[in-house]
Amino acid sequence: MTRLKALVFVVTASFFVALTSPVLALDANKADKQITSMLQKISALSQNQADDFEKLQAANDQLLNYLKKNSTNLSMMKAPLKEACNNGLSAFVSDDKKFRCYSWDTLTGGTMHFFYSLIVYEAGNNTFKAKVLNPSDKEAEEDPGSCFEGLDTIKTKDGKTVYLVRDLFIGSGMIHGRTITAYVVASGKLVEYPFFQTTKKLLKSINFGFGEYTDATEFVLSKDKKSLKVPLIKPTPDETGAATGKYLTYVFDGNRFVFKK
Numbered sequence: 001m002t003r004l005k006a007l008v009f010v011v012t013a014s015f016f017v018a019l020t021s022p023v024l025a026l027d028a029n030k031a032d033k034q035i036t037s038m039l040q041k042i043s044a045l046s047q048n049q050a051d052d053f054e055k056l057q058a059a060n061d062q063l064l065n066y067l068k069k070n071s072t073n074l075s076m077m078k079a080p081l082k083e084a085c086n087n088g089l090s091a092f093v094s095d096d097k098k099f100r101c102y103s104w105d106t107l108t109g110g111t112m113h114f115f116y117s118l119i120v121y122e123a124g125n126n127t128f129k130a131k132v133l134n135p136s137d138k139e140a141e142e143d144p145g146s147c148f149e150g151l152d153t154i155k156t157k158d159g160k161t162v163y164l165v166r167d168l169f170i171g172s173g174m175i176h177g178r179t180i181t182a183y184v185v186a187s188g189k190l191v192e193y194p195f196f197q198t199t200k201k202l203l204k205s206i207n208f209g210f211g212e213y214t215d216a217t218e219f220v221l222s223k224d225k226k227s228l229k230v231p232l233i234k235p236t237p238d239e240t241g242a243a244t245g246k247y248l249t250y251v252f253d254g255n256r257f258v259f260k261k
Contacts (some may be wrong), residue, residue, distance in 0.1 A: 211240030
């Protein structure tokens, strides 16, 4: 074998090994402790926000970058992250372990809360991608974002897997809001999916605003995932809205949730 052929063989073989070598597993317990440590740092810096705001912002960015880099590891999709969740992280994973969402309060706000959030999903061939929802590069002004409250997996008759994500917005004073959004993965990309049929429109998400927290200001999905109840909110003088105790009901017909009159 000539020197040139030998060199080509070595380079080609090395390239093949690089392509076929499995991604190194991440130590889930170590990741839990690292995330916890970063959350505790954020909490500590928030106690003296006036003097340490830049450091606080940097600490949040550090956690975001850590999750962007490591959350796509298969080990993270299954990691309980119990310690991190006890220290301020909201993390939910789908039934099929192919979709996971993370959020946390940056503690950079006052009565209005600012959240960072991202979703990790399988893009195909056991490869995972991360999509940052907040902060968004597209926003001209800072978006306060929202905190994830729940995740449910729905299988449709036509073979789709739909992920229902519930989140909470906390504005200034008594201003709050909740949203439920449907997502699917199509052609390796995470997209919002039209899944809620009203009398006139097909919606990708449903949201409502309210003032005071009560049990009647929460979405209610039945255990069999066949019925979704959306709180009916009445106007109030302060324009925040109040729960009536009544609901708008959507019934799953096998392919989408349809409003039931």
